Amino acid sequence: MSGIGLALRQVRFENRAFWRNPASAFFTFVFPLMFMVIFNVLIGGGNPEASRFFTPAIIVFAVITATYTNLAMSVTMARDEGILKRMRGTPLPAWAYLAGRILHAVVIALLLVIIVAGFGALFYGVEVPWSQLPELLLTLVLGAATFCALGLALTAFVPNADAAPAVVNATILPLLFISNVFIQLDGAPAWIDAISSLFPVRHFADAMLDVYAGRGFAWSDLGVMAAWGVAGVLVALRFFSWEPRQ
Amino acid sequence: MRGLRKAYGPIQAVRDLDLDLARGEVFALLGPNGAGKTTTVEILEGYRSRDAGEVSVLGIDPAEHAARLRELVGIVLQSTGLPGYLTVREVVEMYAGYYPRPRDAGEVISLVGLTEARDRRVNQLSGGQRRRVDLALALAGDPELLFLDEPTTGFDPSARRQAWEVVRDLAGLGKTILLTTHYMDEAQALANRVAIIADGLIVAQGTPDSLGGRDAGQSIIRFSLPDGHRLPEQFGALQAGSTYELQSQAPTRTLHELTEWALAEGVELGGIAVSRPSLEDVYLQLTASAEAA
Numbered sequence: 251m252s253g254i255g256l257a258l259r260q261v262r263f264e265n266r267a268f269w270r271n272p273a274s275a276f277f278t279f280v281f282p283l284m285f286m287v288i289f290n291v292l293i294g295g296g297n298p299e300a301s302r303f304f305t306p307a308i309i310v311f312a313v314i315t316a317t318y319t320n321l322a323m324s325v326t327m328a329r330d331e332g333i334l335k336r337m338r339g340t341p342l343p344a345w346a347y348l349a350g351r352i353l354h355a356v357v358i359a360l361l362l363v364i365i366v367a368g369f370g371a372l373f374y375g376v377e378v379p380w381s382q383l384p385e386l387l388l389t390l391v392l393g394a395a396t397f398c399a400l401g402l403a404l405t406a407f408v409p410n411a412d413a414a415p416a417v418v419n420a421t422i423l424p425l426l427f428i429s430n431v432f433i434q435l436d437g438a439p440a441w442i443d444a445i446s447s448l449f450p451v452r453h454f455a456d457a458m459l460d461v462y463a464g465r466g467f468a469w470s471d472l473g474v475m476a477a478w479g480v481a482g483v484l485v486a487l488r489f490f491s492w493e494p495r496q
Numbered sequence: 497m498r499g500l501r502k503a504y505g506p507i508q509a510v511r512d513l514d515l516d517l518a519r520g521e522v523f524a525l526l527g528p529n530g531a532g533k534t535t536t537v538e539i540l541e542g543y544r545s546r547d548a549g550e551v552s553v554l555g556i557d558p559a560e561h562a563a564r565l566r567e568l569v570g571i572v573l574q575s576t577g578l579p580g581y582l583t584v585r586e587v588v589e590m591y592a593g594y595y596p597r598p599r600d601a602g603e604v605i606s607l608v609g610l611t612e613a614r615d616r617r618v619n620q621l622s623g624g625q626r627r628r629v630d631l632a633l634a635l636a637g638d639p640e641l642l643f644l645d646e647p648t649t650g651f652d653p654s655a656r657r658q659a660w661e662v663v664r665d666l667a668g669l670g671k672t673i674l675l676t677t678h679y680m681d682e683a684q685a686l687a688n689r690v691a692i693i694a695d696g697l698i699v700a701q702g703t704p705d706s707l708g709g710r711d712a713g714q715s716i717i718r719f720s721l722p723d724g725h726r727l728p729e730q731f732g733a734l735q736a737g738s739t740y741e742l743q744s745q746a747p748t749r750t751l752h753e754l755t756e757w758a759l760a761e762g763v764e765l766g767g768i769a770v771s772r773p774s775l776e777d778v779y780l781q782l783t784a785s786a787e788a789a
Contacts, residue, residue, distance in 0.1 A: 256594070263582065263590050270581035270617070331577025339541060339571040340637070341563060342594040493543075 253346045260342075260350025261357070268354070278320075278358065282312040282366055289432065290374060298375065300434075305370030306462040307431045310393065310455045312366050314422065316359035317394050321351065321401035322408065322418045330411040334492045344492070352398045359394050376462070385461045389472065393454045396475045399482030400450070406489035422451070430455040450478035510535050511696040513549070519640075522663070522673045524687035524704075526680070528783055532696040533676040534574065537643055540674070541571055554641055567596055570634030570642045574649070578629055580619030584610055587618060588632050595637030608632045608662055624655035631662060642666065644675045648682060660685055680776040690775075694783040707778055714773075715747040717754065720766040728757070738766075 269275055286308040294300025328334050337347050370376040379386055408417045426432050428442050429452035435443060446452040453471035460468040510532045517523050527533050538544045540553050542562035551557060556565045579587060588605055592598035605614050608628040613621060618629060627647065634642060644663070648656045663686050667673060677683055683690045684704045691701040700707055720738045727733050731754065733740040744750040747770055758765050 259590075259593055263579070263586070266586070267579050267581040328577070332573060332575060333577045333579065335543075336571075336573060336576045336633070338543070339566060339573070340591060340594040341566045341596070343563075 253343050254349075256342060257346040257349035257353065260347060261353045264350055264354040265357070268358070278316070279362065279365060282308050282315065282362060283369055285311060285432075286366065286369065293433070301370065301374035301376050302462065303434050303459070305367065305374060305376040306458040307455060308370075309363050309366050309390075310451070310458050311426060311431050312362040313359045313390065313393050314397050314426070314451065314454070316362055317355045318397035318401040318404075318422060319418055320358070321355050321398055322404045323414045325351065325402060326405045326408045326414040327411045329405065329491060330494045332494060335494070338492045348402065352402075355398055355401075356391075356394045360390070363390060379462050379464060382461050382464060382466070385467050388467070389454075389457045389461055392472055392475055392479070393458070396450055396454070396479035396482065399479045399486060401482075402490060403482040403485035406485065406491060409495050425449050425451040428452075430459065450475050510539075510546075513693070513696070513698055515691065515698070517672060517674060519672050520667075520670050521688045522667050522675065522686050524683035524690045525674065525676045525693055526678065526683050526690055526779060527676075527693035528678060531693045531783075533693055534645060536693070537645055537674065537676055541569065541643055542566065567637065568640050570637060570639035572630050572634045572642070572644045572647055574645045576630065578618045578626060578633075581617060583615050583617055584621070584629055584632070585614045587629060588636055591633045591636040597638055598636055599638035601636070604632050604635045607635065607665060609658065624651055624658075627651070627655075627659070628662070631659075635666070639671070641672045641674070644673060646676055646678070648677070648679070656682070680774070680779055684775050692779055692782050699782045700778070704775055707775060714743045714745055715770055716772075717742040717744060717747065717750060717768070717770050719754075719768040721763060722766070725761065725763050731757075 286304060289304050289308070290296070290301055294304060325334075334347075338344065367378050371378050404418065404421065408414050425446070428435075428438075428446040429449065430446070431451060435446070453468075453474040457468040457471040457475070460466070460471070513532070513536060515536075525533050525536065535544065539546050539551065540558060542558035542565055545559055551559070553565060554568050556568075558565050579590075582590065584605060585601060588601045592601050592604070602611075602614075605611055608631050610625060610628050610632065613625055618626065621629065631644075631647070634644075647663070648659045651659060660682070663673065663675070667686075673686075675683075675686060687704055689702065690704050690707055691698050692707070693699070718739065718741050721727060721740065723738065727735070727740055731740075731742060731750075733742045735741075742750060742754070751770065754765070
């Protein structure tokens with residue numbers, strides 16, 4: 251079987267295992283919706299303008315959760331349990347195994363996007379930007395790819411599975427607050443704006459807001475995301491570990 | 497394998513190791529924790545690089561062609577997790593798909609004795625059953641050579657016997673097996689040949705029966721005498737209270753002389769036992785002298 255065939259086969263096994271843990275699967279899908287409702291009620295106060303912000307913002311949050319957070323945690327755990335080391339002892343190419351995990355994360359991310367966008371259209375009247383479909387898809391695919399790469403790169407800096415939730419949350423939650431995702435940045439201090447502009451979360455959020463506002467491709471944002479993605483791939487290639495850390 | 501060396505920083509894990517395996521044999525690598533067993537095996541498996549020496553596994557250098565080697569070998573590591581939400585059958589089928597010429601999944605599952613548990617999820621299995629899944633995954637690709645790193649550590653005695661049966665069945669299929677263990681009885685029960693490794697060096701090598709001169713060594717005769725009886729000096733026995741110990745190169749003759757004397761005296765030799773140094777005695781002696789050196 252070709253490497254690509256093996257990777258797709260791996261996606262099927264990952265997917266089967268995913269749905270056999272219903273509690274985990276349920277909350278994976280409900281979690282972003284809970285945030286969406288809470289933000290719309292508490293921060294937006296039912297204002298339609300706020301809903302137009304929070305729908306793309308929660309899409310960004312959902313994609314980051316399904317790719318970065320999920321991969322960084324589950325791959326660290328698989329590494330600590332020795333699942334990765336065992337895989338290395340088979341003829342399955344390393345890239346095909348990781349591609350399988352990445353593709354599965356992307357499939358879950360896309361399902362989440364459909365759910366969140368549908369929820370926003372149905373309950374908050376935020377129209378899906380059908381006229382911007384190529385822009386929407388490119389932004390989503392680039393965002394998912396970037397945060398998959400960064401999630402795998404992060405595993406190199408997580409010493410063990412027990413530390414994974416703390417490290418992952420500490421790297422992503424502050425950025426979600428200062429990057430136009432959980433809180434709209436209008437009127438924020440310039441230094442917050444400057445800091446968040448260094449990181450990819452901000453550019454993913456701004457690109458998605460542009461798509462929802464019908465402003466077309468946000469090339470400079472997409473460019474910064476791609477640069478972070480490439481950096482993530484390089485770090486992962488150099489430092490990724492298949493064996494538990496001592 | 498010739499002159500294998502590997503150091504971790506200042507620690508010499510493996511120093512100048514030579515090892516030859518014949519196809520179809522079961523070879524056990526014995527040694528205390530930290531002796532270099534796992535390092536040696538992981539170099540052969542292609543997980544570790546070596547500092548010096550020549551290695552050829554099935555004609556392949558694992559440092560050069562790890563990918564090709566992995567199609568031909570099966571590996572059971574010391575402790576490795578399994579995807580808990582898949583069933584035994586699914587996991588075996590998943591792994592079988594990685595190999596160019598896999599063995600039938602049902603056959604592999606029955607070989608390790610998990611046929612009745614085949615549709616159960618891995619996270620519902622007992623520890624012993626999971627270890628058998630480990631073995632099944634190593635067999636999924638129908639390997640020529642099997643590495644078993646401490647396959648029965650943590651097993652209860654009956655689970656160990658069952659695991660041994662599985663390994664014997666595999667040997668019966670003509671597989672070459674390299675086993676590491678720190679259980680003497682395991683090496684004795686399974687291996688055609690044994691090497692004892694201590695402090696990164698092989699200190700003894702041979703069949704389990706001949707190792708360290710066990711077959712040619714002295715026998716020990718132990719017994720006790722009732723109060724008021726003493727063994728004549730000529731036997732040269734070691735005495736501790738009423739218990740005597742005789743060492744002999746010719747136990748048949750010594751026993752004959754001893755029983756002849758006992759019958760003439762009309763005494764019963766209590767708890768009489770004749771023994772040879774066990775593999776464990778040899779092992780402890782060899783690894784202790786390596787540590788002292």
